[in-house]
Amino acid sequence: MNPTACILVIGNEILSGRTQDANVQFLARRLGQLGISLREVRVIPDVSETIVGTIVELRARYDHLLTTGGIGPTHDDITSACVAEAFGVPWEIHPDSFAKLEAYMAPGSFNAARQRMAMLPRGATPIDNPVSVAPGYSIGNVHVMAGVPRIMRAMFENLAPSLAGGRPVVSLAWHADGMLEGAIAEGLEAIQRRMPAVEIGSYPYERPDRRGVSLVSKGIDADAVAEAGVAVRALIAELGYTPVQGEPPSAQPGAAAGTAGS
Known part of the structure; x- marks a missing residue:
């Protein structure tokens, strides 16, 4: 630990x-x-x-x-x-x-x-x-x-x-425009159950020209994080959305981030 x-x-x-x-x-x-x-x-x-x-x-x-x-x-x-x-x-x-x-x-x-x-x-x-x-x-x-x-x-x-530390925390993000949390909740929960050592978070985003959800896998075991990332990408694709690696583009200057709904 x-x-x-x-x-x-x-x-x-x-x-x-x-x-x-x-x-x-x-x-x-x-x-x-x-x-x-x-x-x-x-x-x-x-x-x-x-x-x-x-x-x-x-x-x-x-x-x-x-x-x-x-x-x-x-x-x-x-x-x-x-x-x-x-x-x-x-x-x-x-x-x-x-x-x-x-x-x-x-x-x-x-x-x-x-x-x-x-x-x-x-x-x-x-x-x-x-x-x-x-x-x-x-x-x-x-x-x-x-x-x-x-x-x-x-x-x-x-x-x-x-400072006495340990293994650095690594993360891997995938996002998809148009995706809503309600559509991915069941599949995401199943991935999390299979991979308890990896923290998997769901983060809605809203921009003036787009909305969707970003899914981030995080942990200190790089191989486990990568495995979770593969499963997350597959889930996004299975649901008919286009998975894009990384976080979504930042909001335009002056635009407020919101919640993308469910």
């Missing part, structure tokens, strides 16, 4: 709808490439008791817990203090991070609020941030990163080589 992971998104702005999360899709794909199975995504508010309790719970359940959000300089950036509490260690200035931030900031601008970004739980290992210097960090199996997508992605790429 591959190592497991959970993504913990921290921030009132996500729960209120003010900000749309842009990190989960990126992390899910990269974790799969590293052979780490993403099992859960949880979104929680900037509430100390909730953050501490959730970290304690999830780090015991999964091999890797990745958090995003709440490590900036403002009063509501409380993730780091909560991680320290969850591990029962002090939250304190990390000298090397402090020095890097001080050198990066304009003279006279490294105020008390910005100095908070140099505070880490004792024993944490910084994750380099080539975008804005303020570090993320790892402590135990918890990896704490920024919520700003370009900073989070840069942090993750520096973190990735240190």
